[in-house]
Amino acid sequence: MESEQLFHRGYCRNSYNSITSASSDEELLDGAGVIMDFHTSEDDNLLDGDTAVGTHYTMTNGGSINSSTHLLDLLDEPIPGVGTYDDFHTIDWVREKCKDRERHRRINSKKKESAWEMTKSLYDAWSGWLVVTLTGLASGALAGLIDIAADWMTDLKEGICLSALWYNHEQCCWGSNEATFEERDKCPQWKTWAELIIGQAEGPGSYIMNYIMYIFWALSFAFLAVSLVKVFAPYACGSGIPEIKTILSGFIIRGYLGKWTLMIKTITLVLAVASGLSLGKEGPLVHVACCCGNIFSYLFPKYSTNEAKKREVLSAASAAGVSVAFGAPIGGVLFSLEEVSYYFPLKTLWRSFFAALVAAFVLRSINPFGNSRLVLFYVEYHTPWYLFELFPFILLGVFGGLWGAFFIRANIAWCRRRKSTKFGKYPVLEVIIVAAITAVVAFPNPYTRLNTSELIKELFTDCGPLESSSLCDYRNDMNASKIVDDIPDRPAGVGVYSAIWQLCLALIFKIIMTVFTFGIKVPSGLFIPSMAIGAIAGRIVGIAVEQLAYYHHDWFIFKEWCEVGADCITPGLYAMVGAAACLGGVTRMTVSLVVIVFELTGGLEYIVPLMAAVMTSKWVGDAFGREGIYEAHIRLNGYPFLDAKEEFTHTTLAADVMRPRRNDPPLAVLTQDNMTVDDIENMINETSYNGFPVIMSKESQRLVGFALRRDLTIAIESARKKQEGIVGSSRVCFAQHTPSLPAESPRPLKLRSILDMSPFTVTDHTPMEIVVDIFRKLGLRQCLVTHNGRLLGIITKKDILRHMAQTANQDPASIMFN
Numbered sequence: 001m002e003s004e005q006l007f008h009r010g011y012c013r014n015s016y017n018s019i020t021s022a023s024s025d026e027e028l029l030d031g032a033g034v035i036m037d038f039h040t041s042e043d044d045n046l047l048d049g050d051t052a053v054g055t056h057y058t059m060t061n062g063g064s065i066n067s068s069t070h071l072l073d074l075l076d077e078p079i080p081g082v083g084t085y086d087d088f089h090t091i092d093w094v095r096e097k098c099k100d101r102e103r104h105r106r107i108n109s110k111k112k113e114s115a116w117e118m119t120k121s122l123y124d125a126w127s128g129w130l131v132v133t134l135t136g137l138a139s140g141a142l143a144g145l146i147d148i149a150a151d152w153m154t155d156l157k158e159g160i161c162l163s164a165l166w167y168n169h170e171q172c173c174w175g176s177n178e179a180t181f182e183e184r185d186k187c188p189q190w191k192t193w194a195e196l197i198i199g200q201a202e203g204p205g206s207y208i209m210n211y212i213m214y215i216f217w218a219l220s221f222a223f224l225a226v227s228l229v230k231v232f233a234p235y236a237c238g239s240g241i242p243e244i245k246t247i248l249s250g251f252i253i254r255g256y257l258g259k260w261t262l263m264i265k266t267i268t269l270v271l272a273v274a275s276g277l278s279l280g281k282e283g284p285l286v287h288v289a290c291c292c293g294n295i296f297s298y299l300f301p302k303y304s305t306n307e308a309k310k311r312e313v314l315s316a317a318s319a320a321g322v323s324v325a326f327g328a329p330i331g332g333v334l335f336s337l338e339e340v341s342y343y344f345p346l347k348t349l350w351r352s353f354f355a356a357l358v359a360a361f362v363l364r365s366i367n368p369f370g371n372s373r374l375v376l377f378y379v380e381y382h383t384p385w386y387l388f389e390l391f392p393f394i395l396l397g398v399f400g401g402l403w404g405a406f407f408i409r410a411n412i413a414w415c416r417r418r419k420s421t422k423f424g425k426y427p428v429l430e431v432i433i434v435a436a437i438t439a440v441v442a443f444p445n446p447y448t449r450l451n452t453s454e455l456i457k458e459l460f461t462d463c464g465p466l467e468s469s470s471l472c473d474y475r476n477d478m479n480a481s482k483i484v485d486d487i488p489d490r491p492a493g494v495g496v497y498s499a500i501w502q503l504c505l506a507l508i509f510k511i512i513m514t515v516f517t518f519g520i521k522v523p524s525g526l527f528i529p530s531m532a533i534g535a536i537a538g539r540i541v542g543i544a545v546e547q548l549a550y551y552h553h554d555w556f557i558f559k560e561w562c563e564v565g566a567d568c569i570t571p572g573l574y575a576m577v578g579a580a581a582c583l584g585g586v587t588r589m590t591v592s593l594v595v596i597v598f599e600l601t602g603g604l605e606y607i608v609p610l611m612a613a614v615m616t617s618k619w620v621g622d623a624f625g626r627e628g629i630y631e632a633h634i635r636l637n638g639y640p641f642l643d644a645k646e647e648f649t650h651t652t653l654a655a656d657v658m659r660p661r662r663n664d665p666p667l668a669v670l671t672q673d674n675m676t677v678d679d680i681e682n683m684i685n686e687t688s689y690n691g692f693p694v695i696m697s698k699e700s701q702r703l704v705g706f707a708l709r710r711d712l713t714i715a716i717e718s719a720r721k722k723q724e725g726i727v728g729s730s731r732v733c734f735a736q737h738t739p740s741l742p743a744e745s746p747r748p749l750k751l752r753s754i755l756d757m758s759p760f761t762v763t764d765h766t767p768m769e770i771v772v773d774i775f776r777k778l779g780l781r782q783c784l785v786t787h788n789g790r791l792l793g794i795i796t797k798k799d800i801l802r803h804m805a806q807t808a809n810q811d812p813a814s815i816m817f818n
Contacts, residue, residue: 087254090640093343093779096308103302127300128347132316132355134296139289139317139355140362143324146270146281146288147368153274154451157217158210159192171370214276214449215439221275222435225268225522226428233264237521240265240287242630244318245340246639247290248311250779257294257314265291269523273451275435276442277520278513280452280528286321286340287523289359293317308343315341316352322596323356324363325527327374331596332356338592339630342644377453379460379601381570385609388557389569392545396538396578397613401620403511403533404585408625410515412632418519427521434520438513447499447506452532455506459535459575460601470495471539471571492547500540507536519633526629530586531579538578542571576601577613585617588628640797648772650807655764657771657803658785658793667793670694672704672735677716677749678728684709693784693791694734694755701790704734706759707751715754723747761786762795768803775800 104124111121152168161172173187193213194206229236235243235256243256255261269284293313297303303310318340322332333352337344364374371378418424442448447455463472473495514529546569549558558568580597584590594610597603603610626646627635634641660667668683670692683692690709696702719726725747732749733739741748760783762771774780775797782796 087252089252090781091250091252091307093250093308096306100302100306100309103306124302127302128312128351129354131293131296131300131303131313132320132351133358134299135289135293135313135317136320136355136358137362138292138296139285139320140324140359141366142266142288142292143285143359144363144366144368146266146273146285148366149270150273150281151368151451153221153270154276156274157214157276159190160196161190163189211443214443215436218275218435218439219432221271222277222431222522223428225271225275226431226520228264228268228271229521229523230427233261234521235261236265236268236523238519238523239283239525239630240290240523241283241340242633242637242639244287244290244314245630246634246641248314248318248340249342249641250307250311251640252307257291259291259295262288262291262295265523272522272524275439276449276451277435277438277522277524278452278510278517278529279522280525280531281523282322282325282527283525284523285325285525286318289317289321289324290314293320311343312345312348312351315344315348316355319352320355320359323359326596326600327360327363328596328599329353329356329360331592331599332359334592334595335589339587339589375600375602377457377460377601379462379572379576379603381462381573381603381606383567383570385570385573385606386568389545390609390612392541392574393577393609393613394616396534396541396574397581397584397616398620399537400534400578400581400583400585400613400617401623402585403530403582404588404617404621404629405624407511407515407530407586408627408629408632411518411629412636414516415519415633415636431520431522434513434516438517441509441513445502445506445509447502447536448509452528456528456532456535456575456579459532459539460572460579462570462572470499471543472496473499491550492543496543500543503536503540507533507540510536518629526586527583530583534578534580534582535575536578537582538575539571541578542569542574545569545574546571573603573606573609576603576606577609580610581613581617584614585621586629588618588621588626590614590618640801642772642776642797642800644776646804648769648804648807650768652768652803652807653764654762654766654768654771654785654795655792657768657799658764658795659799660793667791668692669698669791670707670732670734671698672696673731673733673739674698675732676728677726677730677732680712680732681716681728684713691782693759693794695791703759703761703784703786703789703791705755705757706784707734707755711754712751715751716749719749723749759784763787764792771795772800772804 107117107121107124110117112118152166155169158169161167161169163172169190172190192201192206192210194209195201197213198205198209200206200209233255235253235258243253247253247256265284265288269281269288272279273281293316294310297310297313303313315336319329319332319336322335323329326332333349333356336352337349341348360374369375418430423430450458458469458471461469463469463474473493474490475493510529510533514526514533517529518524518526549568552558553568576597580593583597584593587593594607594614597610598607631641631643631646634643668687668689670680670683672694674697692707692709692712694704694707696704726749727746730746730749731739731741732751734752734755736752738748738750760774760778760780762774762783762785764785764787766785771783774783780797782794784791785793785795
């Protein structure tokens with residue numbers, strides 16, 4: 001997802017007030033019944049003039065706990081818009097949590113009054129479980145629909161089933177009496193396009209016609225997908241996981257999880273997968289599930305009116321998305337915990353588990369793969385792994401880490417180039433070019449022509465007596481009298497060597513095309529292409545180790561385990577380990593990835609090889625850069641995201657980062673009781689800051705509190721309408737007691753109720769390492785800097801991001817979203 005789309009949605013209307021102000025919210029001050037009144041203002045952009053003068057009446061409401069409650073006491077009726085947020089703004093985590101506590105308290109206090117109030121209390125208590133149940137049901141149903149439609153449209157590129165047009169190739173030949181076991185995919189009911197158009201099943205003419213039709217369908221699907229995305233839902237492109245991580249950290253992107261995005265993403269995901277592009281549907285399925293969660297949350301007031309609570313539903317929805325993407329419910333919960341969520345209380349863990357369970361149950365009921373299993377890649381290996389195999393497994397981990405580091409750098413460089421050149425202005429043309437190159441190169445190679453999921457399944461599969469793949473073309477021992485599951489290691493035949501060359505070409509093709517495909521303007525996941533690259537490399541390594549063990553079984557490393565006639569090496573296991581290593585190298589996932597892979601394959605016995613390879617790939621990848629692909633895309637797009645996993649080790653102090661700097665104009669402040677209504681209105685109109693520190697006097701600079709621009713505007717407008725005697729020359733008082741005024745003075749305006757009396761402060765000698773940690777863990781968007789109680793300056797989240805970029809020798813302007 002790139003920044004151009006945000007501009008398409010009206011971003012240029014000077015709404016940059018808080019684009020860099022997402023809250024990280026690992027701890028929301030929720031413990032031991034203590035409410036700590038840490039004020040977080042609406043926006044970290046308190047000192048930047050990015051907002052045009054005159055837009056201050058449409059700002060998002062911010063404010064502390066005090067201002068959200070006392071302001072309503074001050075006024076006779078609630079103000080429309082208070083407590084809601086604009087597009088590209090950040091939620092106030094502390095206030096949202098306080099609102100929820102207050103709502104909960106109010107419901108509990110009334111539930112004994114009547115049966116109706118008791119019913120409302122029960123409905124409120126169960127609404128969390130209801131919303132995750134609905135999310136799980138919808139996610140499972142949509143995932144099954146996408147799987148079935150994608151399989152049918154993928155086979156449509158090669159031919160059609162005349163007896164039943166809605167059958168894919170495999171289903172078409174299920175009931176055929178003419179299909180043989182060796183050629184199970186050939187039956188009279190299935191017709192290739194060459195047979196239908198020119199009446200030839202074999203020969204050069206048939207091959208060329210099938211080639212042309214394959215390219216035609218691939219281009220048609222790709223063009224239709226990118227056109228639908230461009231016209232109806234620009235947010236439906238890409239993986240969606242970087243944006244979901246940003247949204248879960250507290251950022252608002254209106255429409256990103258809306259009904260149009262859901263509808264278009266579901267349709268175009270099928271088209272994009274069927275077009276044969278080097279992408280997967282797993283990442284986008286997380287986006288689809290989060291759209292379902294967001295839509296269903298509006299049915300329940302508990303979630304529709306509280307952005308922090310809504311993010312708990314989205315965390316559960318992302319678990320359901322991975323559950324149906326891989327058939328891995330436990331892995332989905334761990335993925336939500338490890339990769340996408342910031343605020344993940346125990347209650348959300350239970351609901352994520354339940355949502356993943358419901359989604360997996362629905363998918364199993366639909367049975368999209370026709371094998372009565374949740375997953376496409378279920379495998380059964382008949383031999384254990386041996387200790388000496390850890391060495392090749394670790395080598396695959398090294399390959400996965402190197403691939404991940406290369407892919408992240410190459411893909412980010414290409415995406416940055418796309419954004420900075422004219423090429424990025426023609427997304428439809430780019431998709432058509434990538435789809436055309438993919439189709440032209442993929443068709444001649446049977447392993448690239450295959451659907452990527454089918455390719456991974458074939459690479460994972462062990463060579464049994466009934467396998468007809470060329471990967472299983474071994475020279476058989478003629479003395480073998482009976483068919484057994486445990487086939488001994490055998491010398492490779494011509495088919496295996498031919499398959500290895502084709503797999504090497506497929507590996508190079510997948511590596512190059514995945515770099516250019518991830519980030520184009522169609523739904524594109526990264527899990528399946530990365531797993532395919534690792535599975536190809538792993539299968540090649542597995543066959544090599546197998547042949548080495550066969551021809552050199554007397555070597556000391558093989559002697560103890562690999563006797564003559566023993567089934568020693570399983571190449572499919574190496575493919576599985578390689579797939580996990582490459583996916584780990586790209587995403588830097590660890591625990592959730594291992595669980596996903598063993599749930600995906602049923603390979604519970606092989607957890608140790610998987611863990612060794614995944615940890616190795618993470619270590620190797622981290623040696624080249626600690627960012628995973630999703631964090632890299634968040635940084636590329638300039639989303640306001642403070643990564644909790646990123647360490648800050650520089651020895652700077654708060655005084656080095658705060659503003660105003662030495663040559664900057666002085667900080668805009670309000671005094672406690674020396675300013676008039678006109679003075680404050682002039683300051684609001686002449687500046688674009690979203691909040692103002694309040695001090696005792698210009699001489700003392702003693703800090704009193706913090707007032708938000710929006711709260712000041714609302715309070716002054718309301719007072720002019722509802723209180724007699726409030727004029728431009730009225731004195732504004734933030735103090736507890738109104739100072740004595742001459743008798744002829746107009747009535748003073750008391751605004752102490754909107755003042756945050758406990759803004760978060762640090763001293764000028766506080767290390768920035770601590771300040772950054774505070775911003776992450778408390779969800780702050782700004783804090784004030786003092787020295788012996790005297791106000792010196794302010795640090796905003798934008799300042800933090802800018803400072804971290806400078807310490808990493810990056811240009812701050814290049815990473816800030818503007």
